[in-house]
Amino acid sequence: MSLKAFKKKGRFYKGNIHTHSNLSDGRLFPDDVCKAYIDRGYDFISITDHFLGMFNYPLTRIKSNFKDFCTIPGAELHTSKMKNGELWHILALGLKENFTPPNQPSFLIEDNSESAEKLVSRCLDAGAFVSLTHPEWNGLTLEDTNDIQNAHAIEIYNHSSAIECDRGYGLAIFEQMLNKGKPINIIATDDAHFQTSDAFGGWIMVKAENNNAIDLLESLKKGEYYSSQGPDIFDISINNNELSVSCSSVECVIVSGYGSSSLYKKKPEIKNIVFQIGSLPKNKWIRVTIVDKSGKKAWSNPVFDY
Numbered sequence: 001m002s003l004k005a006f007k008k009k010g011r012f013y014k015g016n017i018h019t020h021s022n023l024s025d026g027r028l029f030p031d032d033v034c035k036a037y038i039d040r041g042y043d044f045i046s047i048t049d050h051f052l053g054m055f056n057y058p059l060t061r062i063k064s065n066f067k068d069f070c071t072i073p074g075a076e077l078h079t080s081k082m083k084n085g086e087l088w089h090i091l092a093l094g095l096k097e098n099f100t101p102p103n104q105p106s107f108l109i110e111d112n113s114e115s116a117e118k119l120v121s122r123c124l125d126a127g128a129f130v131s132l133t134h135p136e137w138n139g140l141t142l143e144d145t146n147d148i149q150n151a152h153a154i155e156i157y158n159h160s161s162a163i164e165c166d167r168g169y170g171l172a173i174f175e176q177m178l179n180k181g182k183p184i185n186i187i188a189t190d191d192a193h194f195q196t197s198d199a200f201g202g203w204i205m206v207k208a209e210n211n212n213a214i215d216l217l218e219s220l221k222k223g224e225y226y227s228s229q230g231p232d233i234f235d236i237s238i239n240n241n242e243l244s245v246s247c248s249s250v251e252c253v254i255v256s257g258y259g260s261s262s263l264y265k266k267k268p269e270i271k272n273i274v275f276q277i278g279s280l281p282k283n284k285w286i287r288v289t290i291v292d293k294s295g296k297k298a299w300s301n302p303v304f305d306y
Ligand SMILES: [Zn+2]
Pocket: 076, 089, 133, 134
């Protein structure tokens, strides 16, 4: 049986769902951000400007009507503080204009601002796809994640954090969450501000019937997508104890499971490969990583029923 992203009807659409424009601290006008991504062959983006009073709590819209290109309304919300005293950064896609801001005037910590738990809960109630962002950059801990119930995803890769401060990954905390029995998916994003070369490094491939915000959001919430820095995953299927991967040409395929368990195969130009996964712990989680010859990776979402 193929994993749901590959079993679902439709086609894969390429998108970046974490981007900033000059309506917050990005360099480009929103429509120019879209043009940059269209020129690179993307199908959709979400411009997620910082949802702060100093920027008038933007839910950024574009003026142009770009053919065959979708923008999902979204924002990067901030409130309160994490256990280490850093401001929360939370990505929410699919918010409506009437979403009540969390009284967060600026990037400075407000002692009386809304709790992150409550803010995330309001986003989920509003129908948003909610993600925790750049966990390595701002030092998100497992204890912090206990306060956030039911976020859909966490960034496994944030290109801007990787380029600018070598804190781009989120793998350790993501797997700790899974090991704790907390199901969550992953996203790779740019977090592009276009102040540096921080675009086109991490994206998601979402399977949907149509390239519109409703269909894309539905697929995102169901986990019907994978994340990438370069390679493509065409299919992952599990039958009995056999896991098969079909992908663009890579040099290494890894199947990771609960705790420190994993399986690994490396050889030139892998396009199809099969693993016997009977040795991995049962009834926990497994996920697939592929690595191409330049070291670029793609990641599946975790699977729990195998
Ligand atoms: Zn952020």
